[in-house]
Amino acid sequence: MSVNVTSRPATDPTTTPEGGHDPAPVKAGIFSPAQLVTALPGALRKLDPRHLARNPVMFVVFAGSVVTTVMAVADPSVFSWAVTAWLWFTVLFANLAESVAEGRGKAQAASLRKVKQDTVAHRITASGALESVPGTDLVVGDRVVVVAGEVIPGDGDVVEGIATVDESAITGESAPVVRESGGDRCAVTGGTTVLSDRIVVRVTAAPGQSFVDRMIALVEGAARQKTPNEIALNILLASLTIIFLLAVVAIGPMGLYAGQEQDPIKLIALLVCLIPTTIGALLSAIGIAGMDRLVQRNVLAMSGRAVEAAGDIDTLLMDKTGTITFGNRQATALHPAPGVSALELATAARLSSLADGTPEGRSIVDLCARDFGLDPAPSEAERAAEFVPFTAQTRMSGLDIPHVSAKACLGTRRHSHGAEFDGTRIRKGASDAVLNWVHSLGGHTSPAVTDAVNEIAQAGGTPLVVASIQADAPTVLGVIALSDVVKPGIAERFAELRAMGIRTVMITGDNPLTAQAIAEEAGVDDFMAEATPEDKLALIRKEQEGGRLVAMTGDGTNDAPALAQADVGVAMNTGTSAAKEAGNMVDLDSDPTKLIEVVEIGKQLLITRGALTTFSLANDLAKYFAILPALFSVIYPQLDTLNIMRLATPESAILSAVIFNAVVIVALIPLSLKGVRYRPSSASTLLGRNLLVYGLGGVITPFxxxxxxxxxxxxIPGIG
Incomplete structure (x- = not known):
């Protein structure tokens, strides 16, 4: 007989179909022209040659601007001053792109600074007394007491107590969260507020090194280092610049040999138009904006290298619980053994779960209360019985009922079930643990019970066996089915990852049958059952040996080795300090599914950089047709056939190319900040679309x- 119950974990109204939190509107991610005006002072400050020297392409433009300025002063003309002005605008616009990107980060940093406040910490001394000290005086290892209404003075781990904490100042999520000692939800962040109860926090971050401090440094750009790909692209751009510089310098002697001396201002204009000024001007802004998009989603990256690596991920390792499933398994059905009534099984299941404080244990008590009218709270007589709490070693919980209280235990509810449990020991737990316990005491198992266990496991559930021993006669009473509900929409997300060429692997401690059922329902490519920390580490190393990049999420100390080994390790902010130190990203919202978004942000960063590089190199083609005929058509009239745009004069052609070269930088700032939209598809499809839109577009637009x-x-008089 089976008693089925439709049950599903309650979800927060703010959760998305994938189980993650609906992010608040990201205003910082939307470009507005007003940002250009706000960023202008910063762009002017960046005209410092020491700053420009970091960007070889723009430093050449800066040097050319200085030279043309000197020449325009020495031999003024409308053409020379016009070219000079637009060369300076080119340098300014390049700085403007970087300044706008940094400005958005500074606005976020300003809001983060509001979180930081001078707090008084109640530090526990060596003698056990409390002393009040400024929060800035705390050092790593100090223990502080925080009670309801007080602000947590620094990052740390809860080592004593349990409390609800308001983390909205950090995460933007208004719902309070529970933080407790032990386990993987012990970490707290400085600047958050305790709403109830009392906790003792051990400080794990020195002043100035908290997550808020590091986040402020990140969004302000102070901690942003150039990534390997960015460095490689800088080297390529510098090489192209040197090649074009040598080519343009050679044009001077060639002109003299042909009998026409070339105007140095025209040669400088040619050089500026030929070198990849567009991508050179936007490269830094693209990198800053990519980091900014990550911060907008409350993910703190320890380095830009991690963001780029996310865009190149080949394998994604994700925990089943809390990522692919809701995490809290719920009791959904009772399967009594032959000869046992559902009511008798429910009574024993309730008694065996009263001392089980796990979510699963509480759900069993709730099921028995809802469907059989059994009181969810233990009676006075039941409290007098000996509770057997659940432990990881025994994997069982239960109740030992003495003879004197048996009837009281079973008659304290709305229903009295007789004295059939008089002097009984009741156990509930993992099927193998309970069955071994029964067999060790001389009992036996009905094939129907074994069949029920296998059926539940094959369906993706978790079977818990209930047994009792009365008068030294062990009896298996039946099986409880726990269901781990797969998050709706997660299969579609994995399909998108598959379209990106990313292989998904589910990691779980469940048995292989349960793991396989969940994996098939969720649509992952592979799974690892009964995984240990060593297994996770070995899997990551095996993937990396094949040249693949691996991403993983984790929150516990046992996840730390794998997080450190992974190319992208996203630690949950609620997790242990060891996990956060091992990873190269920290998710302040502690939403494991956000790893998928991190991968998408990384890919968007790489695609944006590639698209604008393609556009920058492609639009040089039109400049050749504009400037080269203007320079040599007098000597070689045949070159006039290349003037397919029929530009008016050599001067107007050169000036038009210089103006376009400057204006296109401003036009592309919004795209560099927002990023090129990413659609899950194969690498060949992305390349084809990139060449079609930004390659062909880069050729046509300049014309x-x-x-x-x-x-x-x-x-303009003197030019046309």
Whole structure:
């Protein structure tokens, strides 16, 4: 006989179909023209040659601007001053892109600083007394007492007590969270507020090194280092710049040999238009904006390298509990053994779960109360019985009922069930543990019970066996089915990852049958059952030996080795300090499914950089058709056939190309900040779309742009 119950973990109304939190609107991610005005002072400050020297491409433009300025002063003309002005605008606009990106980070840093406040900490002395000290005086290892209404003075782990904490100042999530000593939800962040109860916190971060401090440094750009890909691209851009510089320098002697001396200002304009100024100007802004998008989602990256690695991930390891499933398994059905009534099984299941404080144990008590009218709270007589708490060693919990209180235990509810449990020991727990306990005492197991256990496991549930011993006669009473509900929509998310070429692996401590059922329902590519910390580490190393990049989430100390080994290790903020130190990212919302978003942000960063690099190199083609005929058409009239845009004069052609070169930087700032939209698809599809949109677009756009600018420039006296 089976008693089925439709049950599902309660979900927060703010959760998404994938089980993650609905992020608040990210205003910082939306570009507005007003940001250009706000960022202008910062752009002017960046004209410092020491700052420009970090970017070889823009330093060449800066040097050319200085030279043309000197020449325009020495031999003034409308053309020389116009070219000089637009060269300076090119440098300024490049700084403007970086300044806008940094400005958004500074706005976020300002809001984060509101979280930081001078607090008085109640530190526990060596003698056990309390002393009040400023929060800034705390050192790693200090223990502080925080009670309801007080602000936690620094990052740390709860070592005593349990409390609800308001973390909205950090995460933006208004719902309070529970933090307790032990386990994987012991970490607290400085600046958050305790709402109830009392906890003792051991400080794990020195002043100035908290997560808030590191987050402020990150979003302000102070801690952002160039990533390997960015360094490689800088080297490529610098190499192209040197090549074009040598080519342009060679044009001077070639012109003299051909009998036409070249104007140095025109040669400088040619150089600026030929070198990859567009991507050189936007490269830093793209990197800052990519980090910014991560911060907007409350993920703190320890390095830009981790963000880029997320974009190249090949294998994604995710825990089953809390990531693929809701995490809190619920009692959904009772399967009595032959000859045992459902009511008798429910009574024993309730008694065996009264001392089980796990979510599963509480759900069993709730099921028995809801469907059989059994009191969820123990009676006075039941409290007098000997509770056997659940432990990881025994994997069982239960109750030993003495003869004197047996009837009282069973008659304290709305239903009296007789004295069939008189002097009984009741146990509930993992099937193998309980069955071994029964067999060790001389009992036997009905094949129907074994079949029920296998059936529940194959369906993706967790079977718990209930047994009792009365008068030295062990009896298996039946099986409780626990269901771990897969989050709706998670299969679609994994399908998107598969389209990206990313292999997903589910990690779980469940038995292989349960793991396989959950894996098939969730749609993951592979799974690892009964996983230990050593197994996780070995799997990551095996994947990396094949040249693949691996990402993983974790929150416990046992996850620390794997997080440290993974190319992208996202630790939960609620987790232990060991996990957060081992990972190279920390999710302040502690939402394991956010790893999927991190991968998408990394890919968007790489795609944006690649798209704008393609556009920058492609739009040089139109500049060749604009400037080269203007420089040599007098010597070689045949080159006039290359003037397909029919630009008015050599001067208007050169000036139009210079103006377009500067204006296109401003036009692309919004794209560099928002990022190129990422759609899950294969690498070949992404490359094809990139070449079509930004390659072909980079060729066509300058032809139209330079031609339109020339229509205006030719009206200027002395140029047209």
């Amino acid at each position: 139209a742009g330079i031609w339109l600018i020339d229509l205006v420039v030719r009206l």
